[in-house]
Amino acid sequence: MSGPAKSTGSKPLIPQGEQLARPPTRTMVYLSLAIGFLLTVLPWPQAALWLVPDFALLVLIYWNIHAPRLAPLGAAFALGLMMDAAHGLMFGLHALSYCVATFVVLMLRRRLDFFSARGQALHLAPIFPLQEALVLLLGMAYGQAQPDWRYLAAGVVAAALWVPASFVLDRLTGRPARLDKVRGG
Template identity: 35%
Template sequence: MNRPQYILQPVNPYFIAFSLAAAFLLNLMPWGRMIAVPDFVALVLLFWNVHQPRKVGMGIAFFLGLLMDVHNASLLGEHALAYTLLSYGAITIHRRVLWMSIGIQTFAVMPLLVGAQIVPFVIRLLTGAAFPGWGYLIDGFVEAALWPVASVLLLMPQRRPADPDDTRPI
């Protein structure tokens, strides 16, 4: 019950943009037909929607979704809809999630990440595409398993003290 509370510095908007761009570049990597490749844009977008909902909202989610649709040469708007719904869900639960421990947060964000995988899956099936297999839906669970890693990495710049001092415990 007495876990340490960190006083976080304000987030740098350039770091948010850098992390979203890096996630987009990771999604551009040619992973091929590997099973369980996470959607890094969805993971980083969910993180910033939970931690900074006023700086990263549904408009950015929609724009990133359109970029992913263009990259994947898929139906224009399927990732945009998925990311917008993911962003809406994250903004809805962001106050509750931040009070949970990092392990419980994983289970709280899992339905959002799996839902973000289900939306393009259903849209593709409704438009007559071939069935991609149930392995396609595993990606959401892999993203949820990466939530603690993403949380630690993306909060690192905010945890460092502005002026380090050996006599100050925070």
């Protein structure tokens, strides 16, 4: 007769215990979006203002990947309108750029979910500067102030901050850290 099955050291198919992530709640998503919004509109020093990333977009994209039903296009549009009002820009500039970024991320979501935070950062790196460029181009088209192309650097900073931001938000939801490995491989 055979005895009890011996452990082979392999991981269980279904996460258990501490590895089981709490599902994000609407309150958690909107509270983190509000914190991202507040970080973006803080009174940063004027000399470094062009390097300040769009924290609200960073958090929005995180939730687009991990909880798309809780951060849909409508939330992106509303957050963009709030950002336009906070920056004193024509209504719709950030709203449209956030919706475009959200749409692209939602199209890539299934692919992005398989990568570690570093892999996601590489895939998302073009989205952040392109969002900034879209705001600048739309502002130029509608006669806003002269564009300062240095603001594209904020998109690069946002891409560089993806890994730490993803780590913090993963801890908030109880998701296990996936910094090095591709899931399933």
